[in-house]
Amino acid sequence: MRQSPKLFIYDLDGVITDTAEFHYLGWKKLADELGITIDRHFNEQLKGINRMDSLDRILEQSTSPTEFSEEEKIGLATRKNGYYLELIESIDPSHILPGIKDLLEANKQSGIKIALGSASKNASRILDKLELTGYFDYVVNAAEITNGKPDPETFTAAADALGIAHADCVGIEDAAAGVEAVNRAGMFSVGVGDEAHLAHADYLVENTQQLEFQQILQEFDKKQK
Ligand code: G6P
Ligand code: MG
Numbered sequence: 001m002r003q004s005p006k007l008f009i010y011d012l013d014g015v016i017t018d019t020a021e022f023h024y025l026g027w028k029k030l031a032d033e034l035g036i037t038i039d040r041h042f043n044e045q046l047k048g049i050n051r052m053d054s055l056d057r058i059l060e061q062s063t064s065p066t067e068f069s070e071e072e073k074i075g076l077a078t079r080k081n082g083y084y085l086e087l088i089e090s091i092d093p094s095h096i097l098p099g100i101k102d103l104l105e106a107n108k109q110s111g112i113k114i115a116l117g118s119a120s121k122n123a124s125r126i127l128d129k130l131e132l133t134g135y136f137d138y139v140v141n142a143a144e145i146t147n148g149k150p151d152p153e154t155f156t157a158a159a160d161a162l163g164i165a166h167a168d169c170v171g172i173e174d175a176a177a178g179v180e181a182v183n184r185a186g187m188f189s190v191g192v193g194d195e196a197h198l199a200h201a202d203y204l205v206e207n208t209q210q211l212e213f214q215q216i217l218q219e220f221d222k223k224q225k
Pocket of ligand 2: 011012013014015020047048173174175178
């Protein structure tokens, strides 16, 4: 008999909407102010990483490392979040990435549950702006997660909250750290992006347009054999 998953867990930034770009621009502005050079290539390793861990990775790039106190670091991260909030101010449903609305619709129609597994503390605000909140049975609260991606906690927290076995879940991710987190959770990982970063995904597509609900179900089923 065909095996179906019971829960789909979606990442937000870079999967549902292109806020990954806004995170990059926010960090880039802060890094420039600190005299630290970062580029898009470096940014790949920030994807999926929570705010304070991202800051630490950026500070490590400094050629003249400064010791910041915890309070100063919180100040820097808050400054970046201010830049980010300005950038997302004008987000609306037109910013939903191609194919995502159809995917969520098919997911909802199937009766398979839907959760959001984002590291972002701005996740609920963005879902509201995109008018997608109604699709979600559960939204992980990033503030309650002790260990960020690549630790599996973000994904297991969603499954556990809904009482669903980890093996019955699909996680959709655009970040290398995110795919690793899904795999370590014992879930089926769907990667969105290029093979250079996401070769460890169970099933990989190049962009969100290629995410097709029935296809993901088939790939999940294949993996069970
Ligand atoms: C996501 C993004 C990261 C971001 C993190 C925290 O995982 O991929 O780039 O740093 O969320 O977001 P926040 O909105 O809480 O600063
Ligand atoms: Mg992401």
